[in-house]
Amino acid sequence: MAATKDPRPCSIADTLALVGEKYSLLVLREVCLGNSRFDQLVRNIGAPRDILATRLRRLVDAGILTKRAYSERPQRFEYRPTQAGLELEPVLLTLMAWGDRHVRNDDDRPMVVEHGCGNELLPVVTCSACGDTVRHEDLTAHPQAPGWTVTGPTVA
Amino acid sequence: MAATKDPRPCSIADTLALVGEKYSLLVLREVCLGNSRFDQLVRNIGAPRDILATRLRRLVDAGILTKRAYSERPQRFEYRPTQAGLELEPVLLTLMAWGDRHVRNDDDRPMVVEHGCGNELLPVVTCSACGDTVRHEDLTAHPQAPGWTVTGPTVA
DNA sequence: AAGTGAGGGTTGGATTTTCCAACTCTTCGA
DNA sequence: TCGAAGAGTTGGAAAATCCAACCCTCACTT
Incomplete structure (x- = not known):
């Protein structure tokens, strides 16, 4: 999945090169849920x-998962998220919220996540500086490197 | 990419079935940046x-993109995100932030996004109820449907 | 002692996707 | 008339996926 000729330097593409293959993010879902064994x-x-x-090897190599023996004799392994892996959890939560809204007709959500505050978690992406919910219209893209051509008066 | 035998009802998997194929999210990146033409x-x-x-057809079918002629004679088309498409932008922003942190060594970010508040956007996923930044340890998964087995004292 | 089963994979071959370069078709401009 | 731009389509080679079967080690049963 390496972007062999991607003409754009881009952290989204770089991240997807690590976790964008089929099943990779579902692996992360499972290990974040505590399901850590191969079977x-x-x-x-x-x-x-x-x-x-194959995916597990990739994710371990990328530093997103660790593989540890939880038993020698018989050798048995578990996969757990690293700190970097846990930091991808917001991506999963955001994908889940989108799916709940747009592919299911809400209300038959297969899973609800509860936040420590006692409420159901409705994840929202906010600006860490001002705390506001991020809206498309409030964003302006500033390419830092060559290769980016932003067309319109537009935004990321 | 349809999860032919996915034993878990899951909005993450459902969403990835729509946008998880190679290039799909990069298409979304581009249209969010205002680059709307095929070439x-x-x-x-x-x-x-x-x-x-192929991807464009899929995304249009999924209601994530629209295809409109911006010129008849010669017929020319543009692709733009729908509302649903724009609501996936937080996923992109979160992926980008992760890549900036973990695959690049920060500071040579290929792009910086500015928020309307005047600061650089550092996207953070928060709980809409209490406003706090979401941390893994504060989450508890509550399966709503059969098929979910959450192992540990764990979390999504 | 033999058989069974769990856990954690690997292997070979059929199927499906990707990739790539070339080609198409239409219309505009020189 | 001769490109050139835009938006794709096509055919065939290369790569990735899928699947069922297999392997190995150890533990437990009978």
């Missing part, structure tokens, strides 16, 4: 075992 | 033209 992942994700093995 | 997309994304055509 659990196979069952819960529905991925072919060989593909899953 | 621009080919150049900026670096995708094969045939694949891009």
Whole structure:
């Protein structure tokens, strides 16, 4: 999935090169839920075992997951998110919220996440400087590197 | 990419079924930046033209993009995000922030996004109820449907 | 002692996608 | 008349995915 000729330097593309392959983010979903063993992942994700093995290697190499033996004799392993992996959780939450809104007709959500404050988590992306919810119209893109051509009076 | 046997009902998986294929989110990046024409997309994304055509059809079908003629005679088209498409922008922003932090060593970010408040946008996912930044430890998953087995004392 | 089952993969081959370059078609401009 | 731009489509080679079957180690049962 390496962007062999991607003409744009871009952190979105770079990130997707690590976690954008099929099943990778679902692996992350599972390990964030605490499901850490190979067979659990196979069952819960529905991925072919060989593909899953490949993905796990990739994610471990990328520093997103760690692989640890939870038992020698018989050797058994578990996969857990690293700090970097946990920092991708907001991506999952945002994807989930979008899916709840747009692919399901809300209200038959397969999962609800509860926040420590006692309420159901409705994740919102905000500007850390002012705290406001991010709206498309409030954004302006500033390319820092060559390769970016932003057409309109537009925005990221 | 349809999850043919995904044993888990999951909005993350559902959303990825729509936008998780290679290049789809980069298409969204481009249209959010205002680059709306086929050839621009080919150049900026670096995708094969045939694949891009396929992705565009998918995204239009999914209601994430619209296709409009901006010129008859010669027929020319533009792709723009729908409201639903724009609501995926937070996913892009979060992916970008993660990449800035973890794949680049910060400080050579290819793009900076400015927020309407005048500051550089550092996107943070917060709980809409209490306003706090979402941390993994504060989350508890509540499966609503069968098929979910959350192992540990864990979390989404 | 033999058989069974769990866990964590690997292997071979069929199927599906991607990739790439070339080609098409239409219309505008020189 | 001769490009050139825009928006794709097409055919065939290369790569990735899918699937079922297999392997290995150890533990537990009978």
